[in-house]
Amino acid sequence: MPPGARLAVSTVIFALTPDADGDLPSLRIPLVRRLREPDKGRWALPGGWLPTTEALDVAAARTLAETTGLTPKHLEQLYTFGDLDRSPGERVVSVVYWALVHTNEIAHAVSDSNVCWFDEDSLPDLAFDHRGILDYALRRLRTKLEYSGIAHALLGETFTIAQLRGVHEAVLRRRLDPANFRRTVEASGTLVDTGTRLAGTRHRPPALYRFDDTSDPHPAPLIRTQTPTPCPGSGTAHQEQPPIAPDELRERDFSTTHQG
């Protein structure tokens, strides 16, 4: 029973451009430069090897904090990539997460010649298959934004509805009707009016809202255990049993691979 492959954890991090005062924000992704072979010198997703005594999500949060200095507001498993030819010479399986960080968090981020923020549409050449992974994460972000209230995770604690709309417009890359957007998010019941208003605008001051996190519409699965049961109708045959491996759990996704 060989270990099979080395296990790594990587994260695709999304943040917004520190808003250019009036202009629409855009998505930015921090990447780190590889200091070793293989693919030394190229840009890659932050990550690292999985320690024996660390949960997957914890490892993702730790490695991204170590490399970029960020603590994400939202962290979610993306997919596990395990093809044979991903890394030259060695078999590596990567459990990839994606994360959203607050705009004001970006200030605390590591600034370094080896850590760099790239705009969504001016990405450099990436190491390994990281470009495909990043594109996939972008698809997921866009898909999830349309049915889930995660946009707030890219803003600060409080925000205006217009700012929230700006996030949606930036991520979805299309204009949204202010009136309809307002009604939609108000109807979702996930926003709480703080009572305060944002001053300093050169027009009517907008209300500031806070996100209501007391209602997750996409709950994590629960674990439970019971007591053994016999096999109801059993035939007779021989069957060599490979070792069965245990599993864990987290949240919700979709992925497809056809196989005849």
Added chain:
Amino acid sequence: MPPGARLAVSTVIFALTPDADGDLPSLRIPLVRRLREPDKGRWALPGGWLPTTEALDVAAARTLAETTGLTPKHLEQLYTFGDLDRSPGERVVSVVYWALVHTNEIAHAVSDSNVCWFDEDSLPDLAFDHRGILDYALRRLRTKLEYSGIAHALLGETFTIAQLRGVHEAVLRRRLDPANFRRTVEASGTLVDTGTRLAGTRHRPPALYRFDDTSDPHPAPLIRTQTPTPCPGSGTAHQEQPPIAPDELRERDFSTTHQG
């Protein structure tokens, strides 16, 4: 750099009850009995350790074929479970897939005292955290059925619209309007009329359809590579770089874990 954890691959397999002639079919899941410690004697998801030279989905298909004798029509990554306390004594990370098999495939399945089919709502006690995983897979199956044409993967090559509706009704556990269901699936453009009809019914013979697999609405991500780029604006700091791991790709999902 330790291996971190042992890597396993497991699969949640779904099939339909060989239809009870008129009655609504129901979901069945094959489980295997564990022949070793830990959790020896309990029922578990089919699976095995990941070999060094095998892709994840290939390993999933192989292990489920070896244990159950089945070749799934649909195979898709579910989630990767990697908590610390999943398996007593050893750290195991499991990449879990879920699969759909044709009704007629079930006949070829292994019949054994150690391989047993369980109805969706009469499941036994499961080993490790497999019960939570199974419930999660069920949630995903139900969610995906509503926006994706995967129901046919539980039937044979050809099927009537009523049979297809039966699958939806069984999985979603609610009645569907025959007229509206017909129009919906016909409008989706994924069905091809075979010209033949199903005989032997005690009423009007229904048309037999085939699934049109030439249009996947949920494409797999693509990989591409380019050429290096410099870091636009770079500050100055020191940064210890953990090894960055490469990643792979497949299809689409959603999962959530919050982290302050």
Added chain:
DNA sequence: ACAAAAGTGTTCGCCTTACACCCATGG
């Protein structure tokens, strides 16, 4: 007073849902 964005009201059209009805075959 004017500009500009916040916020409200209302209409239009589509799409889903519900259900009435005809069609074709076995008994």
Added chain:
DNA sequence: CCATGGGTGTAAGGCGAACACTTTTGT
């Protein structure tokens, strides 16, 4: 010719897109 499910037609209701309109601030 009747029962049964296959298959078609159609009207009602809900919901989102589009857009006119009012409100509130800064300059």
